[in-house]
Amino acid sequence: MPETSSRPSKQSVRFIRAREAQACAVMEDYVEMIGDLIRDLGEARTADIAERMGVAHPTATKAITRLKREGLAVSRPYRGVFLTDEGEALANRVRARHRSVVELLVAVGVPRETAELDAEGIEHHVSDRSLEAFNKFLANEAKEGKD
């Protein structure tokens, strides 16, 4: 019997990849948000994180626990949350990608308001290769624009 093809089908690879990306999405959003709060307010408090993420406080606390477990953040009881170097690096990458996604959407004709909304979910599925293409496209737009 010739090894009845138990290799994953072409399609299944797509879905598996999308699920993996989704699994990182929450982490990415929290890290970016915590970075923003520290920049804007000097510190990231649980209540502010929860409010801006649109979740109840305990939900934010749980997410922060996961962040700490993953080595992206640190905090001591009843004190604010801070990013590790790794967390900071991730936050910066995620923030840059977020901006590129919004700009690309706008560049292809999506109203800015809508772009801001859709980008929040889209960003997590934009691979490095796609991001590279987005940035190239935007750079080109800018050049064309000023002639």
Add this chain to the structure above:
Amino acid sequence: MPETSSRPSKQSVRFIRAREAQACAVMEDYVEMIGDLIRDLGEARTADIAERMGVAHPTATKAITRLKREGLAVSRPYRGVFLTDEGEALANRVRARHRSVVELLVAVGVPRETAELDAEGIEHHVSDRSLEAFNKFLANEAKEGKD
């Protein structure tokens, strides 16, 4: 005391919307897939659905149960799965959106291979307004291309 602003912040709206979109993602993928299988093979069997989705059989069975609960599919024990009219309509909408997303990515310079992968996650966060913009952009491209 002046009603201490318990309105959701501007940002939280984005995240809440993204979470809502994500909640539909699995349903959308299954419905599209079942439609494909019926078109390709004449029927959608649990094993094939699972294989193509890249999950274990019981996971597919559970998803199908949810689909039935939502009125998108029907099936009787040990028989294949079929889409309701509503499910069929959703499948068609989702399939069209999926294609537009892939084409847009390709149009802005993403390698086709990569576009196929990224689109699987991106599609679920593309609103009607964005989709409209994508299609307009693609139509324009096509026109420009043939001069």
Add this chain to the structure above:
DNA sequence: ACTGAAGTATAGCCAAGGCTAAAAAAAATG
């Protein structure tokens, strides 16, 4: 018609990510 293989369903486990309600700590106020 039997029987073994293939396909399907069920039971029961897990982690993530939501929630509310209650307890505990910190901060603000008189």
Add this chain to the structure above:
DNA sequence: CATTTTTTTTAGCCTTGGCTATACTTCAGT
């Protein structure tokens, strides 16, 4: 400095969407 208010944590619940192992049907080959 005592008390009240705010903030944070903890406990405990739920659904989704993964999994494995086991039981049950259906189907095909002899």
